[in-house]
Amino acid sequence: xxxxxxxxxxxxxxxxxxxxxxxxxxxxxxxxxxxxxxxxxxxxxxxxxxxxxxxxxxxxxxxxxxxxxxxxxxxxxxxxxxxxxxxxxxxxxxxxxxxxxxxxxxxxxxxxxxxxxxxxxxxxxxxx
Numbered sequence: 001x002x003x004x005x006x007x008x009x010x011x012x013x014x015x016x017x018x019x020x021x022x023x024x025x026x027x028x029x030x031x032x033x034x035x036x037x038x039x040x041x042x043x044x045x046x047x048x049x050x051x052x053x054x055x056x057x058x059x060x061x062x063x064x065x066x067x068x069x070x071x072x073x074x075x076x077x078x079x080x081x082x083x084x085x086x087x088x089x090x091x092x093x094x095x096x097x098x099x100x101x102x103x104x105x106x107x108x109x110x111x112x113x114x115x116x117x118x119x120x121x122x123x124x125x126x127x128x
Contacts, residue, residue: 041110041125
């Protein structure tokens with residue numbers, strides 16, 4: 001039961017082709033998953049916009065079914081404002097120097113985080 005070099009070469013090529021097919025399939029799956037995640041972020045962004053519009057439009061007439069959620073959002077906004085106010089002021093900001101975020105890259109189209117990388121460090125969206 002001797003193997004010839006031709007048989008061995010053929011088997012190696014077949015195995016390499018199978019591995020390449022699996023790698024291509026994995027890459028295709030990853031692309032699809034990234035596309036799905038991007039679309040999900042778009043849906044989330046749209047729902048967030050709808051919610052903000054609804055709360056602003058019907059500020060005094062919020063239905064009881066969502067009142068607790070709106071109150072929770074308002075409480076979080078108040079806490080954010082409180083935390084922002086408690087930040088120490090940098091000497092650069094006092095002197096009117098440009099903020100680091102203004103010079104450090106582009107704003108993410110999904111979440112608004114600023115970065116100079118190809119993908120957002122916060123949500124993973126491609127930076128345009």
